[in-house]
Amino acid sequence: MTQEIEFKIFTKNKGFRLSVNIVVYSLFFIGIGIAYLAGEYLDNSTIENLGQGVGILACMLMIYFKITQASKRKPLNGNLNNKLRFRTREIIIDDIRIELNEIKKIEFYIGDYFDKWESQAPGDFAPGRTNGTSNICELTLTNGHKTKVNFQLMFENEFLKMRELLLQYYSENKIHFLKLIEYLGIDKYEEIQEFKNTLPPTLVTVAQPFNFVKFDPI
Known part of the structure; x- marks a missing residue:
């Protein structure tokens, strides 16, 4: 399935x-x-x-x-009529179907979610809560073309439901290991090593070039 x-x-x-x-x-x-x-x-x-x-x-x-x-939330100033669908072997942007083998690199810029509070400058009177629409998916295709779309997240850490698909894309060399752990919110040395231990042997081999050196505090 x-x-x-x-x-x-x-x-x-x-x-x-x-x-x-x-x-x-x-x-x-x-x-x-x-x-x-x-x-x-x-x-x-x-x-x-x-x-x-x-x-x-x-x-x-x-x-x-x-x-x-x-x-108060910022005005949407746009629409949310179209869908971004991620599948094991393809990514669908509205009605445009892109096969995984047509994609060279998949990147995400995640940091927004619905009703998130954003600090405002003293002289800024705009509403301080967002609509969660500043997240970006950027695809670099094998033909050199780039496609970028903004998409909405409804709550903090919602993007983590992409975990299995991110691992799949990583196994296909579409996502860099450092980006993978960033998307999964893994940033501590111990957590990175523990995460690598959970990967299948084939994926651990791919991750080996990205070993991290732990420095003891002085």
Whole structure:
């Protein structure tokens, strides 16, 4: 039976997107600008007060968005309509089927998941929680062509359900050993050696060039 693991592909919308930061900073500088020009050149207190009111509104919005930042998710700004499917002998991107023997290298960039908190700079008022769509799968084909897609993870360590398929791809020399242990979250010397002991003899042979030297603390 063919094993299959499926994720949702994230396709980003094209074109301009109005963000929280653009709105609040635009209101702030427009308000301050109107108030300054009205007071300096027009001598019109009504327009000056209007400008000050817009500036105060912008400041209130900044405070509101900063307070609610930790509980709000970023706008998706795209869709999750397509599927990324991993199988033992092939990878399917939407309706494009790529046989494993057509692939030279498989790489992943994993670090995002749904509702993950991302620290924001003091002057950034955008929502602080993500949609889990910044993960990347990049395939380098034997013909030199590269294919890259973003995909969504719903919770931390969800990618570990790919373990058996990652081992399969590693056995086919599609994934470097150092990348394999990175994807599996294995980073300590003892854990690496223990993991190598769990590999079948044929895979241990492949991993031998990547022995790690353990240094005793001084």
